[in-house]
Amino acid sequence: ETLARIEAVEEKVHSYLHILATEAEAAAQKVDEKIAAGDSIALLEGIPIAIKDNMCMKGVPTTCGSRILENFVPPYESTVTGKLKTAGAVLLGKTNLDEFAMGSSTENSAYALTCNPWDLSRVPGGSSGGSAAAVAAEECVVALGSDTGGSIRQPASFCGVVGLKPTYGLVSRFGLVAFASSLDQIGPFGRTVEDTAILLGAIAGHDPADSTSLQVKIPDYTQYLTPELPKNPKLKIGVITETFGEGLSDEVKTAVQGAIEQLGAIGAEIVEISCPRFRYGLPAYYIIAPSEASSNLARYDAVRYGKRNEEADNLLSMYQKTRAEGFGAEVKRRIMVGTYTLSAGYYDAYYLKAQKVRTLIKQDFEKAFETVDLLVCPTAPTTAFKAGEKTDDPLSMYLSDLTTVPVSLAGLPALNIPCGFDAQGLPIGMQLIANVLREDQLLQTAYAYE
Ligand code: GLN
Numbered sequence: 001e002t003l004a005r006i007e008a009v010e011e012k013v014h015s016y017l018h019i020l021a022t023e024a025e026a027a028a029q030k031v032d033e034k035i036a037a038g039d040s041i042a043l044l045e046g047i048p049i050a051i052k053d054n055m056c057m058k059g060v061p062t063t064c065g066s067r068i069l070e071n072f073v074p075p076y077e078s079t080v081t082g083k084l085k086t087a088g089a090v091l092l093g094k095t096n097l098d099e100f101a102m103g104s105s106t107e108n109s110a111y112a113l114t115c116n117p118w119d120l121s122r123v124p125g126g127s128s129g130g131s132a133a134a135v136a137a138e139e140c141v142v143a144l145g146s147d148t149g150g151s152i153r154q155p156a157s158f159c160g161v162v163g164l165k166p167t168y169g170l171v172s173r174f175g176l177v178a179f180a181s182s183l184d185q186i187g188p189f190g191r192t193v194e195d196t197a198i199l200l201g202a203i204a205g206h207d208p209a210d211s212t213s214l215q216v217k218i219p220d221y222t223q224y225l226t227p228e229l230p231k232n233p234k235l236k237i238g239v240i241t242e243t244f245g246e247g248l249s250d251e252v253k254t255a256v257q258g259a260i261e262q263l264g265a266i267g268a269e270i271v272e273i274s275c276p277r278f279r280y281g282l283p284a285y286y287i288i289a290p291s292e293a294s295s296n297l298a299r300y301d302a303v304r305y306g307k308r309n310e311e312a313d314n315l316l317s318m319y320q321k322t323r324a325e326g327f328g329a330e331v332k333r334r335i336m337v338g339t340y341t342l343s344a345g346y347y348d349a350y351y352l353k354a355q356k357v358r359t360l361i362k363q364d365f366e367k368a369f370e371t372v373d374l375l376v377c378p379t380a381p382t383t384a385f386k387a388g389e390k391t392d393d394p395l396s397m398y399l400s401d402l403t404t405v406p407v408s409l410a411g412l413p414a415l416n417i418p419c420g421f422d423a424q425g426l427p428i429g430m431q432l433i434a435n436v437l438r439e440d441q442l443l444q445t446a447y448a449y450e
Helices: 002-013 021-036 081-084 129-136 153-159 193-203 250-263 279-300 314-326 329-342 347-371 394-401 406-408 439-448
Strands: 016-019 048-052 091-097 142-147 162-165 185-190 236-240 269-273 376-379 414-421 425-435
Touching: 002 016, 002 021, 002 091, 002 394, 016 129, 021 091, 048 129, 048 314, 081 091, 081 193, 091 129, 129 142, 129 153, 129 185, 142 162, 142 193, 153 162, 153 414, 153 425, 162 193, 162 439, 185 193, 193 439, 236 250, 236 347, 250 269, 250 376, 250 414, 250 425, 250 439, 279 329, 279 394, 279 406, 314 406, 329 347, 347 406, 376 439, 414 439, 425 439
Parallel strands: 048 091, 048 142, 236 269, 236 376
Antiparallel strands: 016 091, 142 185, 162 185, 162 414, 376 425, 414 425
16 A cells, blocks of 8 residues: 555655555455464554665665665664564665755755655755655554754754654664764654554664664553643653743744643643753754764765765876765865864864753753753744755755754753644744653643644
């Protein structure tokens, strides 16, 4: 059924870069046979799942939306896709993304322009735009994305689906192509909170192959999905005052405020909370993330991975020509910014300072969580914008990450839950943020709200 749906709408939406139709049909067939034989099947068995194309699957092309990885076929499996395969899920294909997950609209992909299923002239958000669009257009049941500074939550908001960025370290990054290693996290997209909770449970857990992976017991997240919020004591939700100021569209503001009232109506206690240093998140992020990216992307040297320029007659020229042809404009911009901010003489003024700001932002959150259980704010300042509208203005593109980035810097879990539509019928999203490892509270609240 899902393959037929892809057949019908993919031509318009372009969620996928690679569809594993034959493999998916064979896997589905096996599940059908089991059912016919009267065998019981596990929860995820036969469920069609889409994977963002920056997660490696053994023997399946993994491009990261980049020309430099055009011919790259990983010889190993990422931990998350391995877990899903073991659970019997049908991995349907690899979805489009901004090159190396750098962007907020999926327009930085070297291969395809993904359209927002709600209005094809608009972007799906990014960088996990392909996964968000595939879930919204019913081209899969659930999908995996990655979130470094908002890349699950912002496209979830633009496409009107649920998207969760887990606590840093909850989900293994083994086999995820690195962008900014201290921020990258894999997480689930779903059309419902329940689907999202099930997928999170399937991918979370300690992995010795990822040194930043946390040693924690993973609960069954679905046990928290109850129609009512706890009454005694009530859940306390803090509205982040600073996020309702400048730059926020009126329609988003009204919808999110309405949703917050609704959270009050279903039994949460709503208070105002100030996170004064929240607004320094964006400048700090756009120093830290490019710094880490410039180091991580040094591995694309035409020797170890993917593409190689064959005309170069010496080693240096091979590096230069391959990287000049292989990387797109945004990736080059980040490599240059990051190389600059890490260089001797500028390191203290930029990178070190940004790291100090990161600590202050973390402290703001820690202080807030002394008095509240959850925080709430808009996921993105606007609804989905038109394709091409921001491509010549990187700074305005970066502003789409205003409220998602501080959460990433602090390593906290957060999710997007749809909370209304603007006058043009485009989805609006609300971001719920929890303390470290309190995915249970996020899912519980989102489920009761939904
Ligand atoms: N839009 C942000 C960026 O361009 C976040 C991307 C992400 O989370 N991968 O860096």
